[in-house]
Amino acid sequence: MPNALHVFDMDETLINADCTMVWHQFLVDKGFASHQFIEEDQRLMALYAQGKLDINEYLQFSLSPISHLSKVWLRALIEECIDKHIISTQFPESVRLIDSLKQDNVDILIISASAAFLIEPLAQRMGIKHAIGVDLVDDGQYYHAQISGTxxxxxxxxxxxxxxxxxxxxxxxxxxxxxxxxxxxxxxxYADYVYLVNPCSRLKRYFTERHLPHWTVLNWGSL
Structure with a gap:
């Protein structure tokens, strides 16, 4: 049998949420940011939904309340947020699928436009070894609002x-x-097989108009 790699987006795909938005609300609740921070987050995420988001601008915004926190302190906060607010949003269907793929020794990779410092521990919490997020420049102790690499x-x-x-x-x-x-x-x-998990209207329309044979729509959760 051919070696297969299953690659997953994170937000609104494996989980029924946007992990960065949950993280931002967590920062507000913890007193690291104001409610105006959430309003700006919503504005930027609306641009993301339209495919117009400037990723550099968004990551600079996202890091602004926590740039003074060491990587060690930040990791502790992230793990608290994951355990209390994010992992519970994982689609039951994605839990079962990941378990099935792991039982069959199929390799799994998460690739997300969220920051790697959030995606990597979340993937570990899901039992997934390989994860790619947006890498930020760091000096060994602190993250900086600059993207490292692509x-x-x-x-x-x-x-x-x-x-x-x-x-x-x-x-x-x-x-x-x-x-x-x-x-x-x-x-x-680029992929050989595509699975659209509760796809956004633009992606669903793209699929519908072209009748792509190796694309499948998956309706997960309550949608």
């Missing part, structure tokens, strides 16, 4: 996936990709 956003997801594949000892003959977002269209077109 951001895993839009066509950058394809680049980051290719870079990851080039480092593996195994050759993959099938690429399966799961997402909800029009922003992931470049990776959808």
């Amino acid at each position: 951001p895993s956003y839009r066509e950058g997801k394809v680049t980051r996936l290719q870079q990851w594949q080039n480092k593996q000892t195994k050759t993959y003959h099938e690429l399966h990709f799961y997402t909800d977002s029009i922003n992931d269209l470049p990776l959808c077109e």
